[in-house]
Amino acid sequence: MTDMISPEFFASVPDPQGRFGPYGGKFVAETLMSALADLEALYRELAVDPGFQREFDSDLAHYVGRPSPLYEASRMSDAIGGARIFLKREDLNHTGAHKVNNTIGQALLAKHMGKKRVIAETGAGQHGVASATVAARLGLDCHVFMGAEDVQRQSLNVYRMKLLGAEVIPVTSGSKTLKDAMNEALRDWVTYVDNTFYIIGTVAGPHPYPMLVRDFQSVIGREARRQSLAMTGKLPDALVACVGGGSNAIGLFHPFLADESVAMFGVEAGGLGVETGQHAAPLSAGQPGVLHGNRTYLMQDQNGQIIDTHSVSAGLDYPGVGPEHSWLKDIGRVNYVAANDDEALAAFHRWTRTEGIMPALETAHALVHAEKLAAEMTPEQHIIVNLSGRGDKDILTVASIDGIEL
């Protein structure tokens, strides 16, 4: 394992076929293959184009508000009495989550391709809002597919998207959540592939999406690395991030992969408990398979049917995970664990009251594990948690669980 950790090793994935070890690839219908090839060709050209990078960086600075701060959560760290916990404040980005880093990048690609219509899938609605936002800014026609169940539990974000001029299409097939929204987005793309750019919201889907979303989100880890060195004079000892599809986690982890001293923890949604089967933790309890254009760990039955997932957080309620995470699990570079619904809700309240930072329910899963980890470590050690999004969108869910009528 040790000799495998080098920047070159981690830069070698994905390979030209879009594979991360056995994972990733391009498992889509023939009609989409040439659109993916066009996207990959354009991206490979722009990724090394200084002009494109300047455009991306400028948008991140002036529109998103980057760099996002690294903040030492002193009261929580003191209360735990172990490692110091630092929060990478992606919740302070425009639109309230890390998702916008990626939609800014993909919107620039859409602009370069001359596509006037963009589509997106969304679970919690954060990616839908971030897509609707960049579409409004560039004057693009935006359609967001969202599971009918998520439309109910994330009504605030649905209204935000509508205010931004996007059309929100509730998806009533299957389990009516994120996976079904992605099915429907793929069906739309195959139909309108000539004029439509599909803004995928996470590091999943067919190649080149897992690669380009990772690259756009890696700004999180690059900043965190710099900020950690500047603030503490050293690299963090551990990184913690929640994992649904896994874009905020890969964004934080990727620039640290070759730093052997940095331990990494991806926290999946344990739902009612991984042992109950009612969860959304494919890396903890799934098997490799093929869904939504890539080979990766999936929640599935013995016949290869994708099974329903459960999580209190709509953004983690997905039966798959980005293929790079599957690979990082298999090679042992990242540890994947799970946090349950009730633990996440408790952490939501605890962090809101102790630090004055209301985390998204997705993010609260990461905080659960960060607390456990910090308690086993010493005050000289540091943990960076990706505070991937703010919790305003979740207050109706939290109130309802707490039995409060607003």
Add this chain to the structure above:
Amino acid sequence: MSRLSTCFEKIRTEGRKAVIPYVVAGDPAAAITVPMMHRLVAAGADVVELGVPFSDPMSEGPVIQRGHERALENHVSLANVLEMVKVFREDDADTPVIIMGYANPVERMGYPVFASACAEAGVDGLITVDLPPEEVGPLNQELKKVSIDNIFLISPTTPAERITTITANASGFIYYVAVKGVTGAGHLDTADVEKHLAAIRSKTTLPICVGFGIKDAASAAAVGAVADGVVVGSALIDTMAQRIESGGTPEQGIDDAVSLLASIRSGVTASIGTTA
């Protein structure tokens, strides 16, 4: 010679075009899939295409999606589908059967196990929507060992150089997807189909069958005039489902679907008569 090659050779000799119905195995009920296959053959099907139910049928329009959902409610798995083919073969040794589905059930079963189970059941060809040439290599190796044809899709967006790669690896027949979109969608442009088929024919002598967007005898006849065969799926399933939803029995639903297939058969045959 494989059952598919024999079948298409015979059709070519007789100056006919193939009619290929698609139904989802286990829809509307597991027990009537095999009798339905026999009835479709009696009504003029040259090849039967069986859909393998999947939880996330990404290339299907609403009609076939619901077919998959109904079949899954009946707990029909890939293993069950292969069992149905085996039972069908007891009474029909000649009609080629191809199965069409998505990669994950096959991945879960494992490629070698799947290939030998297909051979044992009497499956002749396989279409896996989400295994394009770039990803199908390992499965193809296993299929070749048991002489099962892997049928590739070519779409209106497939560039010329890709057509060359695909036809070089294809066997059985080429499945041309007539419209950009999901099954059952869109308006079929016969002139456009004819143009694309000419481009494919310049690269291969394999038969070319056309699917997606063929709804009735008229559209089947129009496509049959330029292709070697037509695939009809959504229209059959919609007809069946509508009869059942309006209070009919599953058997009555099948009666209606079989009647539609018979009219498509005569439409295709008549169009050949007029152009010959």
